[in-house]
Amino acid sequence: MAKHDYDLFVIGAGSGGVRAARVSAAHGAKVAIAEEHKVGGTCVIRGCVPKKLLVYGAHFAEDLQDARRFGWEVPACNFHWPTLRDNVLEEVARLEAAYTDTLRNHDVEVIKERAVVTGPNEVRLAGGRTVTARHILIATGARPVLPDFPGAQHGITSNEVFHLPELPRRVVIAGAGYIANEFAGIFHQFGSDVTLVNRSDIILRGYDETIRDRLLTISMMKGIQFRFHAAFRKVEKARDRTLTIHMTGCDPIEADMLLFAVGRSPNTEGLGLESAGVQIDDKGAVKVDEDNKSTCGSIYAVGDVTNRVQLTPVAIREGQAFADTVFGDKPTRVDYGSIPSAVFSHPPLAGVGMTEGEARNKLGSVKVYLSDFRAMKNVLAGRNERALYKLVVDGETDEVVGLHMIGPDSPEILQAAAIAVKAKLRKEDFDSVVALHPTMAEELVLMR
Template sequence: MTYDFDLFVIGGGSGGVRAGRVAASQGAKVALAEEYRLGGTCVIRGCVPKKLMVFASEYPGFAEEARAYGWDMQIGDFNWGGFRSKLHAELDRLEGIYGRLLDNSGVTFFDSRAEVVDAHSVRLADGKVISAKHILIATGGTPTVPEFKGSELAITSNEIFQMTRLPKKVLIVGGGYIASEFACILNGLGVEVTQFYRGAQILRGFDEEARGLIATHMQENGIDLRLGVNVTSMERVGEHDILPPEYGTHGPIKVCNTDGADDVYDLVMYATGRAPNITGLGLEDAGVAVERGAIKVDAYSQTSVPSIYAIGDVTNRVNLTPVAIREGMAFVETVFNGNPTPVDHDLIPSAVFTQPEFGTVGLSEEDAADLEPIEVYATSFRPMQTMFADKADKVLMKLIVSKATRKVLGCHIVAPAAGELIQLAGIAVKMGATKEDFDRTVAVHPTMSEELVTMKEPVRST
């Protein structure tokens, strides 16, 4: 049978674009459809704009340290309008790069929503049906807000980058990395920030000692972090222009919560979870199996329909941009190069861009202790750079080591530039380095990270 394309990709995020252009560069006839903007959540509504906001929010702290070192440096008011203009210009630039990558690879691009019709067909928003030998779904995830009285007044991380001006007082609901990162960002930009989390501690699932240290620093930096608290209802009590008119009116908002301390906020942002973006994709009619709200795939990203594959957050495996890219590359290797390649989801380094920053790879102390006897090597200290400013900040360097094999099962760093550090430590952990391998490595002095190779005695063992 003759098809219009060898591959049709639904979704123009990092994973979908990488898979599409690599397949095309190897001779496949490829088309890709994206209903919003090329680049996906990471480039347009996630990692990239968030990290730029992280950079902006850190400068007041730099100025404080600079004064301690003798510089006559002052920080005035933050110009959100100027920053926002440059931010959106940068996102436009990156989207243009994605478009050129597709074009230069010979990928046919459809600026349209697409849905699956059957095993070899997709339908565009204008009704046009296109056939393909293989279909790849890479539609990512989307933020969710639980339903309660007034929940429609909340914004999510999708809208936060569209603010026309900064709010004076904001509530962030959630305890994961997105909520905690934006609490730190807005606090650094001078916004009065309250964060609600219904659990006992933020950053659930991460190493307990690390997340406790981060929470302490967030509170010391001025964030009103309230644990064990949740919103019960919200009510708009006025109007403002923090968001453009097309996003509706979102405040000021009176928030009632479980601790009884009701208050009014200019804006309420929910970051309580994300869901695979599968609504309206035609999966059921096409026979594509869905499990717990995500597209069910095997180790090779193949769905229940042999000609249809799915990668990235829509499969709800490991929801990180570099993982989606790896899955896309493995898909091309499997389908177009005839080399079945599963994706290795084990020991993936990641970073949380709170202040302080958190880098992690491997098992937490708690998870490792549940599996086998371990030794914990850890140290917490004030970094040299902030000593002059007499800051109370502490960093944490921590290794989780198997007693039986001596392998480093987990590495956790809470420190400035922890994301940069964990990328390098992740190589060693992924290679199966032992504690003795770390010990044999000569320290780089004076650095914070030298502690990773100088900790000689465990602080505890199980």
């Protein structure tokens, strides 16, 4: 066999790349990982981790109001965006250092340079050095999509939103997926006027229709505005930095910030993958087989760059499976069935398995069980917001094939409930469990 500098060279130190590098090194491989930005990738640096910290911060707006109904004498409180922003960025820096230390503690060489592929077993670094590896793993993730219309450069993406110098008074968010709805809730709770603009009249496409309709209703009740069937025409920026946003189907909107959340595109441009015969699909993603192998036998890919399921835990599973298969003598494939997901909106929602619509199309005979209720805390707080839980059951086998919910702590509850769906438990198994009272989660075993 040809002698190479490394057994594995990983391009991209996000969640999938870090897991693959660490586990491969633990299996005895000589590993290097190259990252041109910061170790940790989208999730840790500019995605789910800092965003969830903003969600926590936003929750205090309602919690402080509700506290008065529970006997607490809460004075008038003002929100100071720079304090939260700087504390979040400090935590991100701590996590980046922790991820870097973990890699080095597992004898993974960390190279803070851009790397591009120059052949099936060759990588060139930005500094000019060329190295060889028996296997190359592409784990470069994805980036926010930027629309193309006059003045679009005046908008920002989720990459920049964590670094805002001040809190915008008026926010327009383009898109209706999970990123758009999460930031809509965050900025609304911080006191901004929020308008969400979408080309269609559907939010959170892919989630259960009943649940997403409930989020839309609650969001509108809270004061978040929606503009549906609207397409951007142009954006004009005044000397005072005010934006005038022109759209089809509605009047212009003035705003202080325009946030684009219209999807994410795999980071494959300029990686040199064509030099090794790696095929890219029409969306820019690396084509891979069930073992994460590309059309070049020595090059693999995991995570968002493959555009299979753009979720951090999935990227981690793929990185683990790659390492165990290639270096651990333990062939492993990721099971993509019944992957739980959540939207950290206000209130949050979560789901696993088939939606009601998917189940009816696939199974035909379906039973649906609903629990529509006000959480005990909301009752005493005088808040009319209602939670909604939904079980989708195969009408022939009684198997629970989908579980969807919206309400306080839904993602925390769903993680355990997803085990039941993954295990293909039946409705009677839910019914046989004694309720844990008084909780919101008990509704899962009380639906009849």
